[in-house]
Amino acid sequence: MTSDATPCLFKDEGEPAHSSGGTVFSPEFYEAERQIGMRKELNELELEAELLRLEKTDADVTHxxxxxxxxxALRNFCAHLRDLLEAQELLAGQLQRPASHENLSVPPQLRSYVIEAVHLAKEFVETLDEKRTAxxxxxxxAQDLDQLDxxxxRLTAQSRDVVNLAKRLHQWNFNESASF
Known part of the structure; x- marks a missing residue:
């Protein structure tokens, strides 16, 4: 027991109270206390082992x-990208130059894009021509609408004249058949 009259199972951290020589509790209690201490120590050792494993994997990466x-590998990738950009700039320069009597060398992987660009340019010119004509x-x-009106x-006036002529013809036929 401590000086303030409260029971204490441990004198210090991890040191059981029964080590002072007095047997206040049953032997099973002391055995359970010992097992708890061993589990605590085992957990600490497992944590240390886990930390060492993590250090090992991190050490491999940072070695x-x-x-x-x-x-x-990163340098090789950057060099490859640089080569691609230079090839793209070369192709752009070749496409901007007039192709009078010279062959345009287009890498095979870019030919489909060049063909698509030519088709898009053709469609653009056709659409532009349609809009210009419109x-x-x-x-x-405005002149065409006035002419249509x-x-x-005139067509309405002529149709009235035809209707009047048809009525007169019908009247004339009726008069002729009545006189016979």
């Missing part, structure tokens, strides 16, 4: 030999 291979003809639309008026 200069491992980093050197990764760095070399804009040019838009000034004539005038033609409709």
């Amino acid at each position: 200069p030999r491992h980093l050197a291979t990764r760095l070399e 804009v040019l003809n838009s000034g004539h639309v 005038e033609s409709a008026t």
Whole structure:
């Protein structure tokens, strides 16, 4: 017991109270206390082992030999990208130059893109020509509408004349058949 009259199972951290020589509790209690201490120590050792495993895996990744291979792979990839960009700039330069009597060398992997670009340019020119024609003809639309209205008026007048002639003809036929 401690000085404040409360029972204490442990004198210090991990040291059982029964070590002072007095037997206050049953032997099973002391055995359970010992097993708890051993489990605690086992858990601590497992944690240390896990930390060591993590350090080992991290040490492999951060080891200069491992980093050197990764760095070399990254350098190779960057060089490859640089070569691709230079080839793209070369192709763009070739496409901008007029192709008078010279062959345009297009790498095979880019030919489908060049063909697609030519088709898109053709469609663009056709659409542009249609829109240009529509804009040019838009000034004539008002004149065409006036002419259409005038033609409709003339057609209506002529149809009235035809109806009147048909009535007169019918009347004349009726008068002729009545006189016989």
